[in-house]
């Protein structure tokens with residue numbers, strides 16, 4: 001059976017299409033082709049990663065640069081570049097830490113940067129979140145959050161959301177809502193139930209009010225909580241990756257249900273933390289979770305680092321291991337994280353993300369008046385999505401068109417990613433200026449216009 005294109009491209013553009021082939025033919029120099037071929041020769045291939053798009057030689061500020069010196073505003077950055085790539089303050093902090101010679105910290109010991117970082121998180125995260133645990137990557141951090149929830153509640157079941165991504169590890173993929181990461185693996189971790197995320201634009205029930213969508217989505221959660229008693233946790237991103245932005249009422253309802261049924265609320269802010277949505281943490285728009293999961297930008301865009309922050313009341317697992325990771329208190333990673341947070345604070349990047357995001361959203365909404373391919377624009381801070389459709393009435397996803405727009409943007413110097421096949425997502429470094437944002441929007445405008453005029457790739 002042929003796979004639904006939306007499902008096939010749930011995480012992004014795929015590397016097997018004719019357009020991808022054309023992109024390579026048109027854009028890879030001989031030098032790039034040589035490294036591209038070697039990459040394809042020596043890496044184990046997996047969907048989305050290999051063969052690659054192009055070969056990079058540098059990442060600086062809001063830009064990535066290919067081996068031929070062409071620069072692209074990076075609207076994706078895998079979510080690590082909140083303070084910009086190779087941020088000087090982060091580099092300086094890491095160099096200083098290297099010079100001081102306290103880098104790796106063996107388990108059973110601690111070090112000053114790690115302690116300072118845990119203290120800093122206790123200060124900047126909301127309402128009583130005060131206890132941290134660190135690990136190398138987001139997937140592991142999600143698994144630590146789940147383990148903590150299971151240990152504390154003495155329950156094992158979880159509720160998460162269809163179409164969500166929480167990491168590629170087995171535990172994280174077990175609660176993710178994308179077939180891409182769990183298909184073909186046989187039974188995943190048991191007790192993982194999924195419900196629908198409150199998508200007001202694409203709600204399958206045809207409701208016209210947000211209240212009705214919220215009520216239906218809360219009904220689904222309560223149904224699972226009732227029929228599958230002993231639920232350990234509800235896990236979700238406060239705002240979806242595309243982004244879909246739920247109402248505050250919805251998350252308040254989820255939190256209330258969690259309290260009623262004795263489940264913990266876990267927020268995955270691996271993408272959305274550290275200013276992305278115009279608040280230091282996205283949960284500040286909604287409710288405070290029991291466990292907050294951080295990652296990506298946490299390592300300053302330089303080091304792999306992630307972690308969880310939770311309430312003092314959940315500090316009850318002395319007899320068990322939650323995340324016994326070799327790099328749990330890595331001093332270099334901690335120094336990078338402290339520098340990143342310091343840079344965000346000193347440069348008011350949270351307010352900047354809120355203001356520039358609102359401006360960009362306004363400009364993009366204006367574009368939707370002239371481009372029939374734009375079905376819907378959504379965003380909060382510098383977390384923005386353009387839902388491209390072939391028919392505004394039906395909302396039919398413009399999957400081929402979105403891919404061509406993405407390649408045209410790349411050729412014009414803008415790197416952006418599509419999710420679910422047709423949603424062009426814009427998540428630039430938070431240091432992007434208004435002029436640079438204008439340039440990015442101009443490129444998107446041109447690319448959409450060319451596709452609408454029938455220019456094929």
Ligand SMILES: Cc1ncc(COP(=O)(O)O)c(C=O)c1O
Nearest residue numbers: 137138139165166167268270271
């Ligand atoms: C929302 C979300 N959660 C978790 C992860 C997993 O993080 P990592 O790749 O560091 O394991 C990602 C990575 O893309 C993510 O976007």
